[in-house]
Amino acid sequence: MLKSSHELVNWSEFRERLLRAGVAPRHVRRYIKELADHLADLRTEEEREGRSPADTESAALMGLGSMDDLARAMTDRREFQSWCAQAPWAMFGLAPILFLGGAWCIALLILWSGWNIFLPGGDTPFVPIDGFAVFYFGVGRLLYFVAPVLVGWEIGLLAARQRLKALWPAVGLVLIAVMGGTAQLHASRTAVPTGLGHISMDFAVGPSVHGSLFHALVIFSVAALPYFIWKFQKARFFSA
Amino acid sequence: MQYLEPLCIIKFMSGRETNPNFMNGVPELLILRLLQQEEMYGYEIVQAIRSRTDAVIAVGEGVVYPVLHGLERDGALKSRRKTVNGRSRIYYSVTRAGSRRLADLSKDWSNLTGAIQKMLMGGQHAQVIA
Numbered sequence: 001m002l003k004s005s006h007e008l009v010n011w012s013e014f015r016e017r018l019l020r021a022g023v024a025p026r027h028v029r030r031y032i033k034e035l036a037d038h039l040a041d042l043r044t045e046e047e048r049e050g051r052s053p054a055d056t057e058s059a060a061l062m063g064l065g066s067m068d069d070l071a072r073a074m075t076d077r078r079e080f081q082s083w084c085a086q087a088p089w090a091m092f093g094l095a096p097i098l099f100l101g102g103a104w105c106i107a108l109l110i111l112w113s114g115w116n117i118f119l120p121g122g123d124t125p126f127v128p129i130d131g132f133a134v135f136y137f138g139v140g141r142l143l144y145f146v147a148p149v150l151v152g153w154e155i156g157l158l159a160a161r162q163r164l165k166a167l168w169p170a171v172g173l174v175l176i177a178v179m180g181g182t183a184q185l186h187a188s189r190t191a192v193p194t195g196l197g198h199i200s201m202d203f204a205v206g207p208s209v210h211g212s213l214f215h216a217l218v219i220f221s222v223a224a225l226p227y228f229i230w231k232f233q234k235a236r237f238f239s240a
Numbered sequence: 241m242q243y244l245e246p247l248c249i250i251k252f253m254s255g256r257e258t259n260p261n262f263m264n265g266v267p268e269l270l271i272l273r274l275l276q277q278e279e280m281y282g283y284e285i286v287q288a289i290r291s292r293t294d295a296v297i298a299v300g301e302g303v304v305y306p307v308l309h310g311l312e313r314d315g316a317l318k319s320r321r322k323t324v325n326g327r328s329r330i331y332y333s334v335t336r337a338g339s340r341r342l343a344d345l346s347k348d349w350s351n352l353t354g355a356i357q358k359m360l361m362g363g364q365h366a367q368v369i370a
Binding site: 027030031033034035037038040041042063064065069070073074077079080 | 283
C-alpha cells in the first residue's frame with residue numbers, strides 16, 4: 001500500500017526549515033503545495049509504469065530532488081525572504097512605533113472631536129458624561145488603552161509565523177510596553193474663550209515611577225503572553 | 241537571470257552537471273518558451289522540457305518552482321488556480337513582459353550559440369589546414 005505524500009515526506013519539518021531560514025510564509029505554503037502535487041504526479045507516473053510500491057516511492061522522491069536541494073532553491077533567493085527576516089529592525093522596531101502612534105492619533109482625534117461636540121466650552125474633556133458621549137469617548141479610550149496590546153499581539157503573530165528567535169519580538173514588545181507605560185495625555189483650553197481645546201501627549205515616568213513601571217509591565221505581560229505560550233508549546237511539540 | 245545561477249538545475253542526461261554560470265538563463269528561456277505556447281503547471285513543464293529536448297536536458301524537478309515563482313514575481317508569468325480531475329493546480333502562463341523577456345533571451349542565446357558554433361567550425365577548419 002502506498003504511503004500518502006505526508007507520510008512520505010515530512011513537510012512540517014521542511015516548512016519549519018524554510019520559515020527559520022527566513023522564507024516568507026506565503027511562499028513556503030505555495031512551494032510545499034506545489035511540491036506535494038508534483039510528488040503525487042511522479043508517483044502516479046511511476047505506478048503507471050508498473051513499479052512496486054517501494055520502487056514507486058523511492059523513484060518519485062528521487063525525481064523530486066533531495067530536501068536539501070529543494071530547501072536551498074528557495075533559501076538562496078533573497079526575493080523570497082520575508083520583511084521580518086530581511087529587516088527585523090523595521091518590522092519589530094519601527095513599524096510597532098508607527099502603528100501605535102497611528103492608533104493613538106486616532107484616539108486623540110476622537111477625544112478632541114468629542115470634547116468639541118459634547119463639551120463645548122468645557123475646560124477639560126475628562127469630566128463625567130452621559131448619553132451617546134459615553135459611547136463616543138469610550139471608543140477613543142478603548143483604542144488608546146488597547147492599542148499597545150493589539151500591536152504587541154501582532155508582533156507575536158509575525159514572529160510566530162516566521163519562527164523567529166525571541167530577540168527581535170522581545171525588542172518590539174519592550175518598546176511598546178515602555179511607550180504604553182510612560183504615555184501621558186494633557187488637555188487644556190486656550191485663553192481665548194471661543195478657542196478650541198488643545199490636546200497633547202508626551203512620554204514621562206511619573207507622577208509615580210512605580211505606577212509607570214507597573215503599567216508597562218502589565219502591557220508587556222498581556223501583549224507577550226500569547227507569543228510565549230506559542231513558543232512554549234512549540235518547544236514541547238518538538239521535544240516530544 | 242541571476243536567480244538561476246546558484247543551482248545546477250539543468251543536467252545533461254549523461255548525468256554530467258553543466259557549469260552553472262554557462263547555463264545562466266537557460267531554464268528561464270525554456271520555461272518561457274514552453275509557456276508561450278500554452279499554460280501549464282509545474283509537473284507538465286518539467287515533463288515537456290524533458291520530452292521536447294529528447295531528454296538531453298532535464299530540469300531539476302522540485303527546484304523548478306522557485307524559478308516559476310521568481311518569474312511570476314518579476315511579472316514575466318502569471319498564475320491561476322484551476323481544478324482538473326478533482327485536483328487544484330497552479331497553472332502558469334506568459335505575460336506581455338514575459339514575451340519581451342523571451343525575445344531578449346532568445347536573441348542572446350542565438351548570438352551565443354552562433355558564436356560558439358563559429359568557434360567550433362573555425363577549430364575544425366584550422367585542423368584541416370594543419
